[in-house]
Amino acid sequence: MSASTDLDRTGLRHGHGPGAGPGPFARVGRGAVGNGRLTALTGAVLLLLLAAEGATIPWIRPLLSVHIFLGMLLLGPVALKLASTGYRVVRYYTGATEYVQLGPPAPLMRVLVAPVLVLSTATLFGTGVILLAVPHRGLVLGLHKASFIIWFGAMGIHVLAYALRAARGALAELRPGSRGRRLRLLAVVLAVATGVATAALTYHLAAPWFSPHIR
Numbered sequence: 168m169s170a171s172t173d174l175d176r177t178g179l180r181h182g183h184g185p186g187a188g189p190g191p192f193a194r195v196g197r198g199a200v201g202n203g204r205l206t207a208l209t210g211a212v213l214l215l216l217l218a219a220e221g222a223t224i225p226w227i228r229p230l231l232s233v234h235i236f237l238g239m240l241l242l243g244p245v246a247l248k249l250a251s252t253g254y255r256v257v258r259y260y261t262g263a264t265e266y267v268q269l270g271p272p273a274p275l276m277r278v279l280v281a282p283v284l285v286l287s288t289a290t291l292f293g294t295g296v297i298l299l300a301v302p303h304r305g306l307v308l309g310l311h312k313a314s315f316i317i318w319f320g321a322m323g324i325h326v327l328a329y330a331l332r333a334a335r336g337a338l339a340e341l342r343p344g345s346r347g348r349r350l351r352l353l354a355v356v357l358a359v360a361t362g363v364a365t366a367a368l369t370y371h372l373a374a375p376w377f378s379p380h381i382r
Contacts, residue, residue, distance in 0.1 A: 199255070199265040201347045206251045207336025208355055213244045214326070235373045236366045238295050243362025245292060247354060249285070273328065280324050287318035302375035 223230040294311035
């Protein structure tokens with residue numbers, strides 16, 4: 168019997184069990200199962216955008232403008248993904264029944280991969296924002312490149328570990344009638360729209376990077 172079926176039958180899926188207090192992602196995700204679907208859907212969108220961003224790296228000079236624009240666009244979906252997964256972690260470790268019943272991540276993922284992935288993600292995008300705000304070559308650019316290498320390895324392990332589960336969760340959202348589905352789709356659309364707006368409003372800051380005289 169699947170975890171979602173168990174949760175449906177006990178009523179915990181929609182936050183009626185002990186320890187299932189209200190919260191923003193509980194309302195949007197309709198409980199632990201909905202939160203998992205929100206995370207999976209956001210991850211699927213992120214995977215496509217990250218693939219597009221990664222495709223610019225081998226041809227970074229002619230595609231630098233695309234690389235910068237996509238990098239800023241990704242801030243919206245990345246923030247939503249970190250928020251939804253972070254919410255689940257907090258709910259699990261504070262003993263919310265429905266989250267505890269879904270169980271923790273595998274020990275290796277929880278202890279090693281997840282912290283490295285979160286830290287490298289924060290470093291990668293943080294240095295990217297700094298480089299856009301204060302264009303220069305040097306320590307920050309080197310840290311940006313180094314964090315990408317670490318992030319790429321951690322992300323590869325993460326994708327291999329959760330690809331099937333994430334695919335099931337994302338595909339489940341294609342079926343109409345799922346409780347909370349519209350709110351989850353709206354959350355993802357708003358995250359992408361926020362990213363697009365951020366990229367559009369900050370793109371003018373990239374002008375110095377197209378000059379050969381940047382230090």
